[in-house]
Amino acid sequence: xKLTCIVCPNSCELNIEKEKNEYIITGNKxxxxxxxxxxxLKDPRRTICTTIKTIFKDKPxxxxxxxxxxxxxxxxxxxxxxxxxxxxxxxxxxxxVLKNVCNTGVDIITTDEIE
Amino acid sequence: MxxxxxxxxxxxxxxxxxxxxxxxxxxxxxxxEREERLGGILKQCIHDGFxxxxxxxxxxxxxxxxxxxxxxKNKDIDILLKxxxxxxxxxxxxxxxxxxxxxxxxxxxxxxxxxTGCRERTSKQIFIQGERPAGIYNAGTxxxxxxxxxxxxxKNCIILGSGDIGLIMAxxxxxxxxxxxxxxxxxxxxxxxxxxxxxxxxxxxIPLYLSHSITKIFxxxxxxxxxxxxxxxxxxxxxxxxxxxxxxxxxxxxxxxxENELLEDLGITIDKKTNGAFVDNDFMSVEIPGxxxxxxALHVNDLVDYVSESGEIAGKKACExxxxxxxxxxxxKVDINENFLYIxxxxxxxxxxxxxxxYFRSKKRFENAKLKIFLDDKIVEKxxxxxxxxxxxxxxxxxxxxxxxxxxxE
Ligand SMILES: Cc1cc2nc3c(=O)[nH]c(=O)nc-3n(C[C@H](O)[C@H](O)[C@H](O)COP(=O)(O)OP(=O)(O)OC[C@H]3O[C@@H](n4cnc5c(N)ncnc54)[C@H](O)[C@@H]3O)c2cc1C
Numbered sequence: 001x002k003l004t005c006i007v008c009p010n011s012c013e014l015n016i017e018k019e020k021n022e023y024i025i026t027g028n029k030x031x032x033x034x035x036x037x038x039x040x041l042k043d044p045r046r047t048i049c050t051t052i053k054t055i056f057k058d059k060p061x062x063x064x065x066x067x068x069x070x071x072x073x074x075x076x077x078x079x080x081x082x083x084x085x086x087x088x089x090x091x092x093x094x095x096x097v098l099k100n101v102c103n104t105g106v107d108i109i110t111t112d113e114i115e
Numbered sequence: 116m117x118x119x120x121x122x123x124x125x126x127x128x129x130x131x132x133x134x135x136x137x138x139x140x141x142x143x144x145x146x147x148e149r150e151e152r153l154g155g156i157l158k159q160c161i162h163d164g165f166x167x168x169x170x171x172x173x174x175x176x177x178x179x180x181x182x183x184x185x186x187x188k189n190k191d192i193d194i195l196l197k198x199x200x201x202x203x204x205x206x207x208x209x210x211x212x213x214x215x216x217x218x219x220x221x222x223x224x225x226x227x228x229x230x231t232g233c234r235e236r237t238s239k240q241i242f243i244q245g246e247r248p249a250g251i252y253n254a255g256t257x258x259x260x261x262x263x264x265x266x267x268x269x270k271n272c273i274i275l276g277s278g279d280i281g282l283i284m285a286x287x288x289x290x291x292x293x294x295x296x297x298x299x300x301x302x303x304x305x306x307x308x309x310x311x312x313x314x315x316x317x318x319x320x321i322p323l324y325l326s327h328s329i330t331k332i333f334x335x336x337x338x339x340x341x342x343x344x345x346x347x348x349x350x351x352x353x354x355x356x357x358x359x360x361x362x363x364x365x366x367x368x369x370x371x372x373x374e375n376e377l378l379e380d381l382g383i384t385i386d387k388k389t390n391g392a393f394v395d396n397d398f399m400s401v402e403i404p405g406x407x408x409x410x411x412a413l414h415v416n417d418l419v420d421y422v423s424e425s426g427e428i429a430g431k432k433a434c435e436x437x438x439x440x441x442x443x444x445x446x447x448k449v450d451i452n453e454n455f456l457y458i459x460x461x462x463x464x465x466x467x468x469x470x471x472x473x474y475f476r477s478k479k480r481f482e483n484a485k486l487k488i489f490l491d492d493k494i495v496e497k498x499x500x501x502x503x504x505x506x507x508x509x510x511x512x513x514x515x516x517x518x519x520x521x522x523x524x525e
Contacts, residue, residue: 006311008167009418011309011506046318049162050290051262061265063161063177071317079290089290093181111161112177115152 003040005033016041045069047113048078052089052097056114062087063111064097070104078102090114119145119193121433122211122224124200125471127155127418130230130418130427131183133474136430137228138190142437144430144508145193145198145222145269147213153187154180156255157419161263164310168420180417203227203381205403214521226405226433229378230426233371233411235280250338254280254368262289273341274298275304275329277312279417281368286315296362297318299327299343301350304480306370306505329358329363329365338365371415378408388457389414395446395462396434396471396515398425407433414459414474417507421474428472450521454478456504458522465517473510477502477524487523488512 005012005028014037025037027066039045047069051061070078078101085097091110098108121137123130126148137144152158157165160176165376167173170182187194196244198215211222235253250269252260258280259363270293274281285295298316303326304313316323324343330352331342345356361485373391375383381393383402393401393414398413400406409429446462457474463471477484488495495512502508502524511519 004309006310006314007163009308009310011313013309013501027300045175046314047163050287051161051265055267061263063163063175063262065175075290093155094180109335111175112158114180 003037005036008038009034021078025077044072046072046075048082050074050079050082050084050106052085052087054109054114056087056090062114064108065111066101066106067096067109068106070101070106073101074104078104116223118208119143119222119224119431120437121228121430122147122209122222122225123146123230124211125155125232125410125412126150126153126194126196127230127232127410127422128153128157128183129182129412129422129429130228131180131187131230132423132426133228133230133407133409133430133433134184134192135190136185136252136427137434138192140431140434142434143191143193145195145224145465147211147331148200149197149199151197152203153184153194159255159258159282160260162287165281165419168418169423176348177418188215195341197409200377203377205405206382209405225437226407226519228408228426228429228433229406229412230429231374231377231407231412233373233415236370236372237303237365237367237520246332246335248332248334248336248338250334250363251365251367254278254366256286257284257364257366258271258287261291264470266267267291267293268366269293269362272366273329273362274368276300276369277307277323277325278368278370279307279311280308280371281366282315283312283320284366284394286319287418289319289321292367292427296320296360297322297324299324299329301326301328301346302347304503304505309503310504318361328352329405332365333359337363339363341365360377370480371411372500373412373415375408378406381406386457388462389461391459392458393462395464396460396467397436397464398429398460399432399461399464407436414457416474417505421507421509424472425474439521449473451475453501453523454481454524455522463515463520468514468516470511471515473512475510476507476508478502478504481502481524485525486510487525489521489523490515490518 003014003015049065096107122140157176157180163173165179204210260266278483330344333340345353407429409425439441445465456478458475484499
């Protein structure tokens with residue numbers, strides 16, 4: 001099986017083979033590629049970057065992200081929750097707006113400021 | 116008339132990095148930015164993946180911009196927002212004509228750093244004959260609508276071109292509930308980064324069709340469908356390959372071009388390969404000394420980390436230029452063979468003793484490529500597992516002073 005590592009700009013092309021019960025991974029320039037491939041096979045995860053609605057005229061949308069990776073198959077469920085949220089007060093970048101989203105243990109944090 | 120040592124045009128990542136460096140070197144900088152906030156295009160690039168090389172973190176565009184903005188805030192750097200540079204004239208110094216809500220003014224400066232970024236190519240729109248229906252956007256415009264204004268450009272989208280911004284928008288629109296029917300690319304290789312093909316298209320089962328193009332657009336008020344045809348290696352249409360696909364939105368992601376009208380007005384020649392100016396390793400224009408160019412205004416980078424790096428070099432070199440008052444930049448051209456798409460800088464300042472950073476792209480895909488660097492009669496070799504035009508490479512070379520340099524890629 002072939003995979004492209006998405007961890008860094010090198011975009012290493014990984015080659016994965018299964019020998020007995022072990023995965024043999026080649027093509028990665030660093031360890032991160034090895035772990036990416038393993039996770040991708042067992043429990044693929046991604047960060048989500050999106051926006052939330054605000055009540056502020058000059059900034060109708062504020063950018064947010066998950067503060068760590070979430071299971072790939074929960075992405076759309078999480079998006080639905082984020083899209084329900086409306087920000088009503090000015091907060092610092094990095095503030096939590098949704099805690100433990102969809103019971104993933106992951107929080108949604110803001111990635112920009114409201115001036 | 117207000118006088119400056121360095122005026123920086125454009126407050127994106129290149130301009131901000133340049134300003135900080137100028138400040139660190141003890142010179143006085145002014146940033147001129149036409150928008151309301153610093154940050155350039157990063158303000159709308161809300162996805163992550165920025166700063167992996169520079170900060171060893173996967174930051175989003177706004178986070179990357181904030182890191183710089185927060186440092187700039189506390190430095191003695193002048194900033195003019197909502198201000199356009201409309202003209203530059205040169206005698207002994209440069210005279211910069213600006214316009215903002217206070218009217219038109221002229222500022223005098225010893226050096227100018229161009230960090231005006233790039234804009235999106237729209238040339239492909241020429242295939243639209245007759246009607247001009249609504250629903251056709253550049254990827255960057257769609258990005259602005261979705262991420263800054265909070266509007267959805269449409270529900271059933273076709274993307275033409277496999278540039279990175281288009282790929283990123285394919286994922287973004289899907290996340291927001293739109294259906295992206297496919298990405299169509301005329302070339303037989305994608306234009307975007309491999310990791311973006313994977314995480315933006317494959318993750319969401321969005322098909323990528325290489326060697327395909329749009330040959331007709333249907334719809335009067337709003338786009339209703341497109342006709343898609345297969346093409347061969349010479350981009351000629353393949354008979355009987357036409358297919359009509361219903362859609363309400365067409366997003367164009369057909370590449371970026373450096374923004375440099377102001378440079379052309381000054382009489383600076385544009386390198387057809389980079390669409391930017393010819394510069395030496397100080398990122399100084401080889402035609403008009405005192406003008407420095409960095410970031411996407413010089414050539415289109417695929418990583419913001421390199422954009423910031425080039426801003427720092429331009430900032431540092433602008434200050435050295437002011438302090439030494441060196442005017443004769445004796446330059447030698449870097450010779451490259453036809454397998455390069457381009458190399459930047461195109462010239463080397465003969466007196467330079469610094470290590471030199473080159474950025475280059477290959478013209479086509481290479482497996483196990485070899486780069487031979489000739490420095491007078493010394494040869495250095497470098498191997499690459501893979502080179503593709505979509506991914507820029509960086510190369511650092513030392514001890515170049517007074518040497519002839521040429522490079523062969525094979
Ligand atoms: C629509 C779009 C989306 C992009 N998305 C990505 C992405 O997702 N990821 C990525 O890595 N790269 C992306 N890029 C590439 C991106 O340009 C670089 O990563 C980086 O932001 C370039 O930095 P810069 O400082 O050179 O230019 P910019 O960020 O473009 O900044 C240039 C600034 O100059 C200002 N300016 C220009 N002309 C004048 C003038 N005459 N007077 C005053 N101000 C002026 C502009 O307003 C702007 O703020 C994108 C580019 C575009 C055009």
